[in-house]
Amino acid sequence: MEIKMIECPNGHYYNAAIHSSCPECAKGGVATAPVAVPSFPKTTDPAGADPTFPKTTAPGAVNVVAPAGGQMGHTMPVNNLGGAAVPPTPFSVPTTPGGGLAADSQLEPVVGWLVCIDGPLRGVDFRIHDGYNYIGREEGDIHIHGDNQISRAKHAVISFYAKRQTFHVGPADGRNIIELNGEPVFSPMQMKSFDVLTVGSTKLMLVALCGEHFSWTEGAAND
Numbered sequence: 001m002e003i004k005m006i007e008c009p010n011g012h013y014y015n016a017a018i019h020s021s022c023p024e025c026a027k028g029g030v031a032t033a034p035v036a037v038p039s040f041p042k043t044t045d046p047a048g049a050d051p052t053f054p055k056t057t058a059p060g061a062v063n064v065v066a067p068a069g070g071q072m073g074h075t076m077p078v079n080n081l082g083g084a085a086v087p088p089t090p091f092s093v094p095t096t097p098g099g100g101l102a103a104d105s106q107l108e109p110v111v112g113w114l115v116c117i118d119g120p121l122r123g124v125d126f127r128i129h130d131g132y133n134y135i136g137r138e139e140g141d142i143h144i145h146g147d148n149q150i151s152r153a154k155h156a157v158i159s160f161y162a163k164r165q166t167f168h169v170g171p172a173d174g175r176n177i178i179e180l181n182g183e184p185v186f187s188p189m190q191m192k193s194f195d196v197l198t199v200g201s202t203k204l205m206l207v208a209l210c211g212e213h214f215s216w217t218e219g220a221a222n223d
Contacts, residue, residue: 109216111160112167112193112208119202120146126204130216133158134172135199149176149200156199158191158206165211167191176200 007013008022108129115125126142134140139153155174160167170188171178178185179198191197193208210216 111210114204117203117205130160130162144202147200147202
């Protein structure tokens with residue numbers, strides 16, 4: 001809207017672009033002080049000031065100018081001390097040329113699982129590796145969270161003996177007695193697939209991977 005403020009003979013100010021005569025005089029009003037109308041510069045084309053800034057080619061479009069070289073770089077995180085950006089360190093597992101795990105990857109192969117069939121973690125499975133696997137509420141190889149009848153650490157232990165491909169279970173430092181298939185365990189006992197171990201109020205079923213039909217040991221039967 002065009003604004004053209006003028007003063008009438010009676011001291012009134014009005015917009016001559018809208019009114020042909022003073023509207024205040026027509027109403028018999030008194031003179032008022034003029035209202036300051038700010039002036040705004042016209043919108044200029046960014047390309048006029050900087051030829052390297054391209055014009056927007058479509059309504060609502062956003063121009064993105066690539067840096068020198070023509071390629072957009074990756075977002076770089078800033079360190080917690082406010083210093084220079086540091087590239088992220090990618091996580092990778094060492095592999096062989098064929099895609100398998102490298103010999104020095106330090107990953108222990110799974111030999112079986114304990115599956116919780118009753119208790120706070122019903123439905124959760126736990127990996128068993130070669131050697132000793134300590135069971136505790138908060139510490140150890142197998143954590144049974146939420147069962148306060150299980151000691152914080154080393155309540156019981158389940159082991160796998162690779163030379164004989166056998167599993168054994170026994171008590172450790174826990175206060176409550178553990179059970180295997182409903183029988184108390186006071187010393188190490190052999191455990192077979194689908195046997196049920198009771199620790200606190202939790203029941204864990206053994207599902208063996210290694211044994212008669214499979215072994216990670218080189219030269220063992222792999223039927």
